[in-house]
Amino acid sequence: MKSIFASLSILVLLLASGCVERERVFRTDPTDAAGFTDRGWTSFTAGDLTAAHADFVAALVEDPTYAEAHLGQGWTLLGLALSTSAMTVAGSSFDSAVSNGLDNADLRAGRAAALLGSGESAAAIADAVSARTTAPNFVFSHRSSFGLADLFLIESFAAAAEGDLEGALAAADRISDSGIDAQNSSSWVVDGTGYSSFEGATLAFLHKMSEEHAG
Amino acid sequence: MGASRTRDPSSETSDLGDILQPATRTASDDSIQGFGRKGSTPPMTRLLCLVWTCVLLIAGIHSAFAGGSVLSIGSGEGANGETLGVVISLDNDTQMKALQFDLTYDSGVIQFVSGSGAMRGANLTATFGSSGPGRLRTVFHLADDSFIPNGSGQIGVLEFRLIGGKNASTSLVPTGLVLSDPDAQKVPLTGTQGSILVTRGPAAVPTFQIVTLKNPGRTRTFRGFVRVENGSGTAPVVTVNDAAVVPTSVDADLYTFEHFASADEDAVTIFVSDTNAEGTGTDQRVVIVE
Numbered sequence: 133m134k135s136i137f138a139s140l141s142i143l144v145l146l147l148a149s150g151c152v153e154r155e156r157v158f159r160t161d162p163t164d165a166a167g168f169t170d171r172g173w174t175s176f177t178a179g180d181l182t183a184a185h186a187d188f189v190a191a192l193v194e195d196p197t198y199a200e201a202h203l204g205q206g207w208t209l210l211g212l213a214l215s216t217s218a219m220t221v222a223g224s225s226f227d228s229a230v231s232n233g234l235d236n237a238d239l240r241a242g243r244a245a246a247l248l249g250s251g252e253s254a255a256a257i258a259d260a261v262s263a264r265t266t267a268p269n270f271v272f273s274h275r276s277s278f279g280l281a282d283l284f285l286i287e288s289f290a291a292a293a294e295g296d297l298e299g300a301l302a303a304a305d306r307i308s309d310s311g312i313d314a315q316n317s318s319s320w321v322v323d324g325t326g327y328s329s330f331e332g333a334t335l336a337f338l339h340k341m342s343e344e345h346a347g
Numbered sequence: 348m349g350a351s352r353t354r355d356p357s358s359e360t361s362d363l364g365d366i367l368q369p370a371t372r373t374a375s376d377d378s379i380q381g382f383g384r385k386g387s388t389p390p391m392t393r394l395l396c397l398v399w400t401c402v403l404l405i406a407g408i409h410s411a412f413a414g415g416s417v418l419s420i421g422s423g424e425g426a427n428g429e430t431l432g433v434v435i436s437l438d439n440d441t442q443m444k445a446l447q448f449d450l451t452y453d454s455g456v457i458q459f460v461s462g463s464g465a466m467r468g469a470n471l472t473a474t475f476g477s478s479g480p481g482r483l484r485t486v487f488h489l490a491d492d493s494f495i496p497n498g499s500g501q502i503g504v505l506e507f508r509l510i511g512g513k514n515a516s517t518s519l520v521p522t523g524l525v526l527s528d529p530d531a532q533k534v535p536l537t538g539t540q541g542s543i544l545v546t547r548g549p550a551a552v553p554t555f556q557i558v559t560l561k562n563p564g565r566t567r568t569f570r571g572f573v574r575v576e577n578g579s580g581t582a583p584v585v586t587v588n589d590a591a592v593v594p595t596s597v598d599a600d601l602y603t604f605e606h607f608a609s610a611d612e613d614a615v616t617i618f619v620s621d622t623n624a625e626g627t628g629t630d631q632r633v634v635i636v637e
Contacts, residue, residue, distance in 0.1 A: 207564075210564045210565055211564075211565050213565060213568065213607065214607045214609060215607055216605065218607075219568075241564075242564060244564075245562055245563055245564020245565065246564065248562055248564070249562050249564070249565065249568055249605075251605070278563060278564070282563035282564075283563075285560075285563045286562075286563055286564075288560075289560045289562070289570060292560060292570070292572070293570055293597075293603065295597040295598055295601070327556075328576075331574060331600075331601065332556055332574055335556060335558040335572055335574060336556070336558065338558065338560055339558040339559060339560065342559065342560045342561045342569075343561075345563075346560075346561040346562070346563045346566050347561065347563050347564070347565075347566035
């Protein structure tokens, strides 16, 4: 009876030991900034911005100078922004990435969108132009649906926000030629609907581009 | 008030020749005709003639630059659909028998209705013709032996219907100016232009165009634009999902605002309204956000 009890005890201990070992083998929590950042991008691509943001924050706790984590934080804050000031905060994360040595089309594109959201139109246009100049066939590394057309939309919408509808149309025409001519009223037509002014036709076309291409 | 009739001139040349018979005029001046005859004039007389000629020349030059008549086209403003009278004024330093000018304007803004002599020119007969859109040939003349004496002030009125939209404007530019005196002699005449401004569009309630431009980096955020026609002149009332927003003015008829849709919003309803003298106009757009 004692031997049976001893054998069972040893078995329980072995099983317990094995369980602990198994848990130790399969745990995937990152241990450094790069690891947290990689997992953050995985969550971002899957559309889980909250989880992504938590990982980018964790990465920056590990290494506040890790530029790629600032970039990820910028994109997640952009996606979570619910106010103009939140857009400004997102922009600050992109700025931090730059100040830590990162500057690429992904960063410029994200900051352009944040600047558009915070109402800084001229800076948004500058970053969008910079992004597509750096990467003429731009596609965001972590969201393939965001590409060159979105950069033209940012340029266009920023110009529109400033009342520069001719500039807005010029940028939108880079995505798809509207055929609208400010001097020719017969060209003020979008999807078969005629407009009484260049302004009206241009706004209708920008709306169409937004619905078809944004994001 | 003089009679008014219209005609269709076929040429750009003066129509006054059809109206006035040029008078024979034989200006002579013995003192000038005699100047220069060899051996027939004493030296002192020749000197006096020379001085007199200089005086006449100086007087003529002074008259040419300081004198001359001025035709002024008046200005005005009004709402689309109204008829506006434009005052025609003449500051003439010689007696006037007839006046002709071509008035050019934007035919998309105003439409000529009629015209007539008035005030100083109440007895003038008015004749109108058009050589093309936005070009009105106007002839004022006195059919009898009378004339309009030297003076200044209104001589006629031209009536135009305002057909342009709100803030449309046009200049009224007189060209081809011809002023004749009772002897059918052309008198120097300059013109000053006028203008017309349409202050209000066609009578109708406000209408809207609502446009949303999504932020490509966060498509749940969009900038809305509201374009207003026949508006009250102030920003329209805008609500987004029943919450009032304050749009900012981009230009006189275009307003904008920004909206950040939260994660639990699937659709955003934008409602706009504005009220003018004709009534209240409303419109709405539902934006799907994802």
